[in-house]
Amino acid sequence: MPSLLDTLHCRQWFYPGPIRVFTPEEMAKAGMQPWPVAVDSYVALNLVTMLPALLFTRQGTGWATALMWWGFWCALALVTLALSRLLWRHPTRRRLNLYCYGTAVAVLAVALGLIHQGERDWVQRENITLIAAMTGVLSAWWMLTVFRVQQIEARLRELADQDAALRLQTRLAAAQIQPHFLFNTLASLQHWVDTGDARAAPLLRDFTAYLRATLPMFERELQPLADEVEMVRRYLAIMQARLGARLGFTLDVPAGLQAQVPPGIVLTLVENAIAHGVEPQLRGGQVAVAARHDGAQLVLTVHDDGPGLAPGWAEGVGLANTRRRLVNACPAATLTLADTHPGCTATLTIPTP
Structure with a gap:
């Protein structure tokens, strides 16, 4: 019987990610599927769309500040994509949680550092944006890891089915080769034994x-x-x-x-x-x-x-x-x-x- 924690998936609240762990042999057998370039295109399109939105919404703070913010989001996107590619190559629950909790700690450290430098008002004003961005990134990593694990499992099932089909074909080939040859040989052998040949x-x-x-x-x-x-x-x-x-x-x-x-x-x-x-x-x-x-x-x-x-x-x-x-x-x-x-x-x- 599964425990109540397992039934409610409570462990996924604090330690999310796929439970399936692949051995090095399974990873080598499944092969490394190419990184989906559509992800890079999607992120780039969003960054391009974000620039005029920042320039429009932050007119009071100046163009330099708007460009600085856009550069910040671009840098964040590049780091996120780099870590996403690492998750693609090694889609483990442990690595996912390391990135998630590491990101949360990094954001908290930056916020505390800014408060210590007298930027409490700025942190209070932008905290919703930062939290939303962090939540989006962590959710994307979680979905990416789950998708990649399912992709590897599907590939391993496909290879197992191919091996099973090949074994079946081999046995069918054996069945197709042998019957008439065996029967004819046994008939000749029986006749020669009966006649003392x-x-x-x-x-x-x-x-x-x-x-x-x-x-x-x-x-x-x-x-x-x-x-x-x-x-x-x-x-x-x-x-x-x-x-x-x-x-x-x-x-x-x-x-x-x-x-x-x-x-x-x-x-x-x-x-x-x-x-x-x-x-x-x-x-x-x-x-x-x-x-x-x-x-x-x-x-x-x-x-x-x-x-x-x-x-x-x-x-x-x-x-x-x-x-x-x-x-x-x-x-x-x-x-x-x-x-x-x-x-x-x-x-x-x-x-x-």
Whole structure:
């Protein structure tokens, strides 16, 4: 049960501001949104409008006094904006109250100093103006801090939603890749076990290693290229066991090649190459996977010697999911498909550090 003080928000009367405190990691993740320039424009417009009003209302005190007051308000506005920018970068309740109470103490000290110098009448005459100005500044700081905290919270929620969507897409991609492959492999394995075929044991070893590599990988956003290649190697070995002489493959990926790729992205391209370039042909075909560094990027190709892209072809669900996952994980990466006569080549480029 919340206390009466919490219900009435009494703590906000004396220690106002947002309760939410962001960690340095959260601030770095949310990023620094630019300062709203409209605030500067609004303050400048008010200062320009204030000048003729001061000249008109203080004609009895002289032009110099009116300009002096205008300069005072300009200086106050500049200091206020400078502190506002600091609050924008660090929107904490503690900093807000430090500025608010510090300003109140400064105004009180100035007023007492003027009274001590014999300016009691001036202080009594202008105290309403000073209090109104101070109240406006403190209220603006409070609203600015609350707005900034809400902005950061919204950005963190947006990033969390994006991460959740990416994880969901990854799991959907896994679900789209695996079912028919798993069922067909299990059916072949069961048939070979029933008939005592010697190919059952090697297939079972490759299938077990494949599952061991793929089941945990879809929890990652990126994985080492070496892990991806090993998974592809197991997949090709299983498909070769099922298709026999109809499938040949080569893997030309240097052992020392260092890169991070979205999990399963190369596997999807290889699966498409077999499904559309090898299986439709009675003679079968060849699949070649190669990777190399080209300057500051990894270039990976998956080539098959099948019939190539059909006229008027369109991306399927698997390729569309792959492209979307690639963009989410590596916005600068590209994926292209091209006829190579014979066959089709998928080219994946990913920037590397």
